[in-house]
Amino acid sequence: MDAFVMLQELLEQEQFELIFPERSISGQLDIRLVYLMNDAVESFLVFHNARMTGEYRPDYEGEISASMSFEDMEYILVVHQGDSVVTIFFEDLLTDVHLYDYGEIGHFWMKDYEYLRQLEYRLAIMRDKYDYLGEEYCTPEERKLAMLVDFPPLNYCCYPAVPEQYSNCKRKEKILLF
Structure with missing residues (x-):
């Protein structure tokens, strides 16, 4: 499944749980978004070579809205968590899937x-x-x-x-x- 379709699905379900941050081997910052977690799968969407502005509220439980654009060779995701706004700038959206023996x-x-x-x-x-x-x-x-x-x-x-x-x-x- 395409990572951008998966992101759209999460946002439509008003799910937005970020995991911070990981530096890739090349030193670039990767921010993870939880996609699916159960006893058989840990799956994330990875904002590759990302930077973030605004205030992310990990404990927020309410409606969210989001928009995405592509400018100057990078994607821009803007997420509204109530009156708080977080913006993620990233080069690519990848998937990271770990399967387990259930x-x-x-x-x-x-x-x-x-x-x-x-x-x-x-x-x-x-x-x-x-x-x-x-x-x-x-x-x-x-x-x-x-x-x-x-x-x-x-x-x-x-x-x-x-x-x-x-x-x-x-x-x-x-x-x-x-």
Whole structure:
């Protein structure tokens, strides 16, 4: 997936969590923007050779608006966090993706549905990887398994620990399994 499309998607979702700063091997400053974080993936958009002006508010929770332009051989991203404005000037937008083995995890449980919950959890993080990063980051098996998230008996548990806006649950009513 194109990094600029990914940035647009984040901004439309009003998500803007920066990680500061890293100097690349050449000494240039790279600022990271969190794209997707779960137990299977850590994914960032990287503003390469960047500089920033204004005030970034890491604890801000509210509406954001953004605009981007390209002038004098650099991109300019202006983000409004309420009455605060941060501007990032950068040469390129890259992706940085780290994939992990999620086969040994599954720490969200529901009493009496532990095995179903573990299966649902594994499928859901595969689906996140597929939806946000694209099929090229998934094995052929993961591509098939990720589609099972929409199978009603498997989304019975529906991540009760996750706030509703982040939930992958498609159904509000409970399904009787027995």
